[in-house]
Amino acid sequence: MSFYQLLIEPFAQYGFMGRALAGAMILTLSAGPVGVFLTLRRMSLTGDAMAHAILPGAAAGFLISGLAILPMTLGGFAAGLIVALLAGLVARFSIQREDSSLAAFYLISLALGVMLVSLRGSNVDLMHVLFGTVLALNNDALIMIGAIVSISLVGLALIWRALVAECLDPSFLRSVSRAGHPVHLVFLGLVVLNLVGGFQALGTLLAVGLMMLPAAAARFWVRGLEAMCGLAIGIGAVSSYFGLLISYHLSVASGPAIILVAGLIYAASLIFGRRGVVFSRLHSRRHRIA
Amino acid sequence: MSAIIKLDNLTLGYDGHPAVHHVSGTFEQGSMTAVVGPNGSGKSTLLKAIAGVIKPLDGSIIRGSDWRQGMAYLPQSAEIDRSFPADVTDLVALGLWKQRGLFGGISRADAERLEAALQAVGLAGFERRGIDTLSGGQLQRALFARVLLQDAKVILLDEPFTAIDERTVSDLIGLVRRWHGEGRTVIAVLHDAEMVRQVFPQTLLLARELIDWGPTEAVMTRENLRRSRGMTEAWDEHAPWHEDGHNHGHEAAQ
Incomplete structure (x- = not known):
């Protein structure tokens, strides 16, 4: 088998493979940076909770019009936003912290979603929604992903400075500006948007993987915020490419393959990264004289 | 000199328990005031309220026109x-x-x-x-x-010199003096009585109630400090509400 056959032919010869690669790589452009901010804000599990929360909306869309892109996307986005807002409101107006209220709402949401899907669909449909079908991305889905990523990148650029300030010193931001709370909400909106963008490809549960794993891995290599975002995008793209290759050659499920490659990169970064376990042990004794 | 911040019968607290109790007075524009008192006397709470981070339980804070040109607030433990x-x-x-x-x-x-x-x-x-x-x-x-x-025209510092070495403190004090010289209003919560006497012309001595407020040498007297130490930090869960027959001037505020 030549290199061409091994590395390029699957994407050149089969339209569905090319579209899958394009979809995953476009998605990672915004999912990477959003994931970086999630990890820096110590909201990694919030991403996970939101991923569950979009299920009933997607399921409602599915109930109305079957496995169609637009209704499921809009439904998922609405459900995610509602859960994010409710959790935020409960945290603001009660003694419960945002993480507990978020957990409560996403569990309710998840149960509701599975029940909705079971009302009409089969287990196969449920698997589609939960774990996605990256190989079934059609042109409509690609356009949708492109639109979502464009909106996310513009949104992120607009709130960038406030988001950095909100992460770095929230009480200072409160003292000079009222932007903190709206910025938090816009950011949650972007998280939901990217999860919704990812769920056609990877499903509601694995979409968060393309967001968190590259971001978490990037942190073991670089210091700066921009560098972290760039590296996360790179790791996401590499994971998408090799994940799809593995899925093609070994005939395994593609979505999980992508996330597993990202997981491998994360594990390798954790151990061998410049700021990872091995390096920081090896060189902890080295120091300058002043 | 005109007032930049006026406290009018101000009561602050948490869950209905007062941390600062019926305080009235005026910060003049360009003044430099130390807020002193024992732990739990409401110093930080007062600063937070002036900064607008918490709302008064009762009474009000009236801010002068200069306020709009900016306030800088350095909290005790910044959430950085x-x-x-x-x-x-x-x-x-x-x-x-x-x-x-x-x-x-x-x-x-x-x-x-x-x-x-x-x-x-x-x-x-x-x-x-x-x-x-x-x-x-x-x-x-x-x-x-x-x-x-x-x-900023108004600078609020909450225990800015805690756990800071001497040289850093003296450098930063130099800055605070410079701000005062530039006509900015400085309000700082402090613990070091010696520093207050040397650096701050005005002092507000707080022990939940206002003990005294004025020129530092007149406020930082042995008698006043003794009175402030007599304050109890107790937080009585069953303390009666003021409305139930305790007349402390709430009527005036309503």
């Missing part, structure tokens, strides 16, 4: 996330927020002011240092540089 990948410049440049807003860039003049601010606090050369590598004193210097950049 030291693990966030930011360098000293990123942190200090937050002080330019009012000028830059969400989208404005840093102009050349701003960059020069930033450089001058770092110089003034003795952090020249630290521009690219990550904030996770700073010592407590260096971080406090950086935060003072940020206050410098905020160019």
Whole structure:
């Protein structure tokens, strides 16, 4: 088998493979940076909770019009936003912290979603929604992903400075500006948007993987915020490419393959990264004289 | 001199328990006031209320027109996330927020002011240092540089010299004096009575109730300090509400 056959032919010869690669790589452009901010804000599990929360909306869309892109996307986005807002409101107006209220709402949401899907669909449909079908991305889905990523990148650029300030010193931001709370909400909106963008490809549960794993891995290599975002995008793209290759050659499920490659990169970064376990042990004794 | 902040029968607290009880008085424009008192006497709470972080339970804070030109508030334990990948410049440049807003860039003049601010606090050369590598004193210097950049008419400092070495303290005191000389209003919560006597012309002595407020030498008397220490930190869960027959002037406020 030549290199061409091994590395390029699957994407050149089969339209569905090319579209899958394009979809995953476009998605990672915004999912990477959003994931970086999630990890820096110590909201990694919030991403996970939101991923569950979009299920009933997607399921409602599915109930109305079957496995169609637009209704499921809009439904998922609405459900995610509602859960994010409710959790935020409960945290603001009660003694419960945002993480507990978020957990409560996403569990309710998840149960509701599975029940909705079971009302009409089969287990196969449920698997589609939960774990996605990256190989079934059609042109409509690609356009949708492109639109979502464009909106996310513009949104992120607009709130960038406030988001950095909100992460770095929230009480200072409160003292000079009222932007903190709206910025938090816009950011949650972007998280939901990217999860919704990812769920056609990877499903509601694995979409968060393309967001968190590259971001978490990037942190073991670089210091700066921009560098972290760039590296996360790179790791996401590499994971998408090799994940799809593995899925093609070994005939395994593609979505999980992508996330597993990202997981491998994360594990390798954790151990061998410049700021990872091995390096920081090896060189902890080295120091300058002043 | 005109009033820049007026406290009118101000009561502050948490869950209905007063931490600051019926305090009235005036901060003059350009004054430099130390807020002193034992632990739990409501000093930080008072500063938070002046900064607008918490709302009064009763009474009010009346802010003069100068207020709109900006207030800088340095809380006791800043909620800074030291693990966030930011360098000293990123942190200090937050002080330019009012000028830059969400989208404005840093102009050349701003960059020069930033450089001058770092110089003034003795952090020249630290521009690219990550904030996770700073010592407590260096971080406090950086935060003072940020206050410098905020160019505020009113500066609120909550125990700015706690756990800071002598040299840093004397450098930062120099800055506070400079602000006073520039006609800014400075209000600082402090513990060091010696420093208060040497540096601050005005003192507000608080022990939940206002003990005394005026020129430092008149306030920091043995008798006043003894009275402030007599204050109990007790937080009586079953203390009666004022409305139930305790007449402390609530009627006047209503």
